[in-house]
Amino acid sequence: MNENxxxxxxxxxxxxxxxxxxxxxxxxxxxxLPWTIPxxxxxxxxxxxxxxxxxxxxxxxxxxxxxxxxxxxxxxGIGAYTSTLLFLHLGLSPWFGIIxxxxxxxxxGLFVGLLSFRYGLSGPFFALIMLAFAEIFHIxxxxxxxxxxxxxxxxxxxxxxxxxxxxxxxxxxxxxxLWFMAAALYVVWRFEKSRTGLYFMAxxxxxxxxxxxxxxxxxxxxxxxxxxxxxxxxxxxxxAQYLLYIDPDITFGAINSVEIMIRPIIGGPGTVLGxxxxxxxxxxxxxxxxxxxxxxxxxxxxIYGIVLVAVIMFLPEGIIGFANRMFEKFRTR
Amino acid sequence: MNIYYILQSLIDxxxxxxxxSLVAIGLTLIFGVMRIVNFAxxxxxxxxxxxxxxxxxxxxxxxYLSILICVPVLFIIGAAFQKFLITPILDAPExxxxxLTLGVSLFLENLAVFLWSPNYRVTRTSYEFAYLYIGDLSIxxxxxxxxxxxxVVTGIxxxxxxxxxxxxxxxxxxxxxxGALLMGINxxxxxxxxxxxxAACAGVAGSATAPFxxxxxxxxxxxxITAFMVVxxxxxxxxxxxxxxxxxxxxxxxxxxxxxxxxxxxxISFILFILILLFKPTGxxxxxx
Numbered sequence: 001m002n003e004n005x006x007x008x009x010x011x012x013x014x015x016x017x018x019x020x021x022x023x024x025x026x027x028x029x030x031x032x033l034p035w036t037i038p039x040x041x042x043x044x045x046x047x048x049x050x051x052x053x054x055x056x057x058x059x060x061x062x063x064x065x066x067x068x069x070x071x072x073x074x075x076x077g078i079g080a081y082t083s084t085l086l087f088l089h090l091g092l093s094p095w096f097g098i099i100x101x102x103x104x105x106x107x108x109g110l111f112v113g114l115l116s117f118r119y120g121l122s123g124p125f126f127a128l129i130m131l132a133f134a135e136i137f138h139i140x141x142x143x144x145x146x147x148x149x150x151x152x153x154x155x156x157x158x159x160x161x162x163x164x165x166x167x168x169x170x171x172x173x174x175x176x177x178l179w180f181m182a183a184a185l186y187v188v189w190r191f192e193k194s195r196t197g198l199y200f201m202a203x204x205x206x207x208x209x210x211x212x213x214x215x216x217x218x219x220x221x222x223x224x225x226x227x228x229x230x231x232x233x234x235x236x237x238x239x240a241q242y243l244l245y246i247d248p249d250i251t252f253g254a255i256n257s258v259e260i261m262i263r264p265i266i267g268g269p270g271t272v273l274g275x276x277x278x279x280x281x282x283x284x285x286x287x288x289x290x291x292x293x294x295x296x297x298x299x300x301x302x303i304y305g306i307v308l309v310a311v312i313m314f315l316p317e318g319i320i321g322f323a324n325r326m327f328e329k330f331r332t333r
Numbered sequence: 334m335n336i337y338y339i340l341q342s343l344i345d346x347x348x349x350x351x352x353x354s355l356v357a358i359g360l361t362l363i364f365g366v367m368r369i370v371n372f373a374x375x376x377x378x379x380x381x382x383x384x385x386x387x388x389x390x391x392x393x394x395x396x397y398l399s400i401l402i403c404v405p406v407l408f409i410i411g412a413a414f415q416k417f418l419i420t421p422i423l424d425a426p427e428x429x430x431x432x433l434t435l436g437v438s439l440f441l442e443n444l445a446v447f448l449w450s451p452n453y454r455v456t457r458t459s460y461e462f463a464y465l466y467i468g469d470l471s472i473x474x475x476x477x478x479x480x481x482x483x484x485v486v487t488g489i490x491x492x493x494x495x496x497x498x499x500x501x502x503x504x505x506x507x508x509x510x511x512g513a514l515l516m517g518i519n520x521x522x523x524x525x526x527x528x529x530x531x532a533a534c535a536g537v538a539g540s541a542t543a544p545f546x547x548x549x550x551x552x553x554x555x556x557x558i559t560a561f562m563v564v565x566x567x568x569x570x571x572x573x574x575x576x577x578x579x580x581x582x583x584x585x586x587x588x589x590x591x592x593x594x595x596x597x598x599x600x601i602s603f604i605l606f607i608l609i610l611l612f613k614p615t616g617x618x619x620x621x622x
Contacts (some may be wrong), residue, residue: 068428070435119611123427124370128561129610132603135558139603143596254554259437265432298446298550305440309418312433316425 009026027182034174040168046242048276048283049177050235052072055263055275056184062261063269064197066204067122071130072260074112074137077251078105079236081141084246087164090117094165098237103231108133109229110222117221122207131257152247155240162250167243173232173242180238184231189272191227200224204270232260255301262304266311268318277319282307286299337469342587348476349585351483352538356556357563357575358490359534366507366527368427369419375553376441377532381407381539382548383449389456389543393504396456396544397478403536411503411532415525423524444480445550453547461544479541484535487576490530494572503527508569559586562606568615 014140034042054076062068082104083097092100116129142150160168167173191197199220202210211217240246266280282304289300315322363371371377381403388399414437421508422429454581463474470589494500507524514520538556546552563582567574585605 066428068431115607115611119614121610121614124431125610125614127428128370128565129433131605133609134601136603139596139600236395256437264576298443298451301439302443302447305436305438305443308436309433312425312429312436313418313422314424316429 008278030178031175034171039170042126042174044284044287046170046173046177049174049181050103050239050242051259051263051283052181052276052279053177053184053204053238054204054232054260055279056181056188057233058261059190059226059264059269059271059275060188060200060231061224061228062201063264063274064192064204064270065221066222067221068127069228069257069261070127071132071134071254072228072232073252073254073256073332074130074134075109075232075255075258076236076239077141077248078108078229079233080240080246080277081147081153081236082233083237084155084240085147087155088153091185093163093239095163095238098234101233101237105229105236106226107226113222113225117218117225120244131254134252134254134257138248138254141248141252148247152245152246152250155244157244161261165238166244169291173238177238177242180234184234185272185276187227194270196220196223201270229247230323241329258301258304262308264318266307266318267318271318271320274318274320281319338589339591341470342591344470344472344505345476346583346587346590347580348472348480348583348584349586350580351480352542352579353559353563353583354576354579355483355486355534355538355541357518357567357579358487358572359531359538360560361533361570361572361575362490362534362555364564366503367385367415367419367423367430367436367524369430370561371531372431373438373441374434374531374535375551375555375557376438376445376518377407377411377446377535377553378539378556379448379548379550379553380410380441381536382543382546382552383445383539384536385543386454386456386548389458392529393490396458397482400482400537400540404533404541407536408529408533411535412525412529416521419525419528420521438508440567442550446571448472449550451550452499453549455547456543458544473545479545482537482541486534487572490534491572491576493530501528558606559602562602562609565606565609565614567590589606 034045037045053073057075058069058072079098079101082101083094086092086097086100087094111127112133116126121129125164141147147153155166158164158166160166162172165176199210199215201215202213202215203220207217211221236251240251263278263282264275265278266282267276267280268274285303285307286300289303293299311318355527356374360371360374363367363369363374372493384403384406385396385399388394388402389396394402418433418437419430422433458475460474464471465474465477466472492500502513502518503526505516505518506520506527510520513523535553539553542556558578559582560579563578564575566582567576567578582602586602589601593601
């Protein structure tokens, strides 16, 4: 990881003054793009953006603080269910729902964090605790009839209602998810250079040494957990509004935890652009194979398995780490 | 609820607990020696179940005899897994190994979906409905056989670890890999042998349960979560702990099933799991941190 950080700094310096120009150009292009591509590609872009938001959420905890969660579907589900239930029962607009969903998710995240980090759980133990919490919610929502049970919840369509985050067209969702994604990337980018961000990485590299230097490791982990839970929940709310339907399996299901974590891991954990890159690679892959092998819905997961094994074995720093190394080699030559 | 019902549940719980023990022993062995939490363990058990299913349906081999096929097959798969995938990344951070086993598990489970469809399959033996009667209690013969199989294999593994040279080498590699290496033990070889044994345990557990449990690609998930619980309860890396833990969880399951209906029961197991992880991460029998 150390080398990776060094290389990332190298890349940033390499971009230098052109950095802002590149970012603005990319954003401008992304704003024009939906008017030039067919509807199913827009759908794919929306999926890329939404999963980048959630992947970035996972990345804050997994990539920066080094606590690998195997149960981020927990926050995804809380985000989706909170805003949906508030809308269905109280008529509250998902624009407010998303804030409350965020806070609910943070509350649950802090509870899980309080339990785990106080006892110094890490590595596989923490991964399993997260998995267990996600499964508890999964089973509870399947059996709890008042929140839809296993049938899930259908959000009545109100036509084109921007105030209720409902649209008859895909393009508004494209922009909403793009802006939220840009915000998530910006937050983590700023955060990476902040004092707390540096604390995070110190905790990841060596928890005891960080503690010895006076860093409150428990507090760092709790802050990371809060950001992570909130960010993932935002993705959940947007996802629910986009599909207008949620059930326990597509939200709290274990496979969703994999969907969320695999993107930053493949893109490059502990980097700002890692979740985006992973999402750009994997989302089309899964959408494409799902279309081609409709009868065998598991094929894309098989490919995930192969990609995950290959990346862990050959590119342990993800695609970004690999690209940076190549970049460095090129520069020093 | 009468006394017979309670006794009946407890006996059933104890019998299935034996199978939990067997799954958990494989898991704990792999953890104890290589410090790897094997997420693919459930997938390996699933492969064992399918091996038995196909041996029975295509070759008409009795499920309990097919263990003799299952053990070498799973040993080879497990050993290859360790040798070609895990050994190259032994020095990587521990979460990489965790993710690797997750990747393998995703691959195997969905390969099974691809090859054999997600449908439930049932192995129908001639003694499917055979019961042993003790007073008013009736005990399924298949479950008794599964329990006995689990006990025998546990005994063999324990004997292997405590009495043979290979067992000594495995324990040495687990306690002090560098020291073992200096004493001329080929630690990497020990690693793949250990993983093979662990996988074979999962395979035997699959064979033993296939006659009375539906076979489908994600079936391992049910057992492996329980097995994780058993392993943590028994102390990560402790074979006897896993054995006792399996029986305890089996009984706890039975009690939970009597008090809480249906899905609530599994919630109780998860809460129990979290509590064990929080308050006794070294387990009931574990001493090392």
